[in-house]
Amino acid sequence: MKTINKEEISYYFKTLQDSICKQLENIETKATFEEDLWQRDGGGGGRTRVIRNGNVFAKGGVNFSSVHGKTPQAILKSLKLPPNDFYATGVSIVIHPLNPHVPIIHMNVRYFEMSDGTFWFGGGIDLTPIFIDENDSKIFHQSLQKICNIYKEGAYAKYKKWADDYFFLPNRNETRGIGGIFFDRITGDKKEIFDFVKNIGELFAPLYLSIIKPHINKSYNSQDIKWQSLRRSRYVEFNLLYDKGTKFGLDTNGRTESILMSMPPVAEWEYCYKTTPNSAEEKTQLLLKKEIDWTL
């Protein structure tokens, strides 16, 4: 049996980026992805694709990268390893839709290996509705549960909890959205994990599109836009205060514009904002909690 090498994984991620961009563009009539190729000092580079001012997508990025070089000190230290080389490749997506009834989504799949043979996969996908729709949440989590079940028994429960803990804002005591799955430094049977990661990647666009299609033409008012801007500010807080990927990227001199493509087009902060009792805003606010079983 042939083993899967890093070039194969990287090539797969590149085709995944192509496929996802194409599927997202299919639902757009006003915008297409722009592409920027960039090189990394020290080795490798990436292909950043950004869409903006669309009729569905206000701002979004679907980024591929494949970088290599000397392994960062922090990783060597955490694993008590002598200096070696690393190779990392992945696809990272954040989409901020225009309509407040359409949820923000994030997906990331990544592969990391070192010259000593150590390797792992990481990834995650989570949904951040401006207004939580319980039916959408059920579809989203059931779909994730299904691909986790193909991979390994217990994986959904484990990675769902991991997402609950990861996509959490301690400063607000609230989750970023309805969560999803998250995992990091998963190692073992490389083909099995890679198949799982492929399934996440290939689930992304069809699942997201099926969830958003019923909402993209819904009407909204200025208060809905205000609530969307406030929720987007929480997204900013999460990404800049707590997201490890953002911090790692900026600390290791990554390409700032590619990393911060995750920022919303606009965000708003209001001191001590209070939702109206019994409103859709309040309902959403009350559901920004860990440990909700959305599959039921």
Add this chain to the structure above:
Amino acid sequence: MKTINKEEISYYFKTLQDSICKQLENIETKATFEEDLWQRDGGGGGRTRVIRNGNVFAKGGVNFSSVHGKTPQAILKSLKLPPNDFYATGVSIVIHPLNPHVPIIHMNVRYFEMSDGTFWFGGGIDLTPIFIDENDSKIFHQSLQKICNIYKEGAYAKYKKWADDYFFLPNRNETRGIGGIFFDRITGDKKEIFDFVKNIGELFAPLYLSIIKPHINKSYNSQDIKWQSLRRSRYVEFNLLYDKGTKFGLDTNGRTESILMSMPPVAEWEYCYKTTPNSAEEKTQLLLKKEIDWTL
């Protein structure tokens, strides 16, 4: 000679907050400060004052706090001290004006002491113009230089450099604005340092008001507003990614709404935004650098 005790310093900061709020309100016709009193689990509390939707000030906070309790582990560790108690008091200000021709300002003065007798002062003031005006910058820095000179020879050069290094965004390779002065853990003759800190506090409102008065009625267009929103997003990035005070406050379970009063009302992110050649935007962008002597 009587020594200055913590209650005296805290009382002074409280009257400083009163005086600054009154002076800022004098220039406003549409808004006044709202006050929230809060208590801290573990000891002490604060008096948060927020102004919003004014004709001059879009959003701003002038906060006083006086907290005490068990000294945080991080501080004990950095000083190799056994467990003890701390007392901290200060005034912290961030003002986001409405008109893009009016600069954002930040000021903070603080006093910290521990039950073992250790004490220090910290503080800083820095100006973040949306459009840099060289005359304003000169007035601002010359005023700071003047009060630094009263305190100690060499203080301005030292604290100006400290501000250059502190109010800097490595991810953007740009300063937050035109800097100012910054200092932390300054100890020595308590009366001398307290007098210096008082001078900063009392300089704040007259200096800021004298700088902004010529600009508050200037006309602006939608592109100026856009540039303001983009510059405000850099303010968000600085405060959430790099500001030590924000991080310390959130990590030690401070009152989130009081800490994040520093966030602008609105911020905007645009992928790879480019200023127009020879524009006022470009001029500002090119001046967001360390080591400019603004006093000349």
